[in-house]
Amino acid sequence: MGTLVTLDLPKDSPVADLPWVITIGALGDEEDWEPVVCGPYERPHALALARAVVADEDLLAVVEPLLPLVDAAAIRNEIELARTATDGEPAEEEAPEVYAGPVPTAADVRAAFGRIAAKLPASE
Secondary structure (H helix, E strand, O other), rough: OOEEEOOOOOOOHHHHHHOEEOOOOOOEOOOOOOOOEEEEOOOOHHHHHHHHHOOOEEEEEEEEEEEOOOOHHHHHHHOOOOOHHHHHOOOOOOOOOOOOOOOHHHHHHHHHHHHHHHHHHOOO
């Protein structure tokens, strides 16, 4: 069985509505291959797909939000926020949340792609 890592979000977090990506890589040092990045997905789909992939294999799946930032200044601002958010203190470890639910079908994921695209910033 593999490992699934994701953010522990409050139920009303606006981050949950962002597109999410899955990065899948080797769990240990025995294997040496480049991680696979998949997405974007809606968060429930990303969690269910990642859980299904790592269920029977020693893989690491990281599910995280994809920030649709449109310029370098916005990216730099997000980096600065991330740097200052921890203030050098390690994050508290919490019990992992269990994600139950069915694995989405290909049709479910394709329909979600349209919903995700509609949320992305429009070109100016």
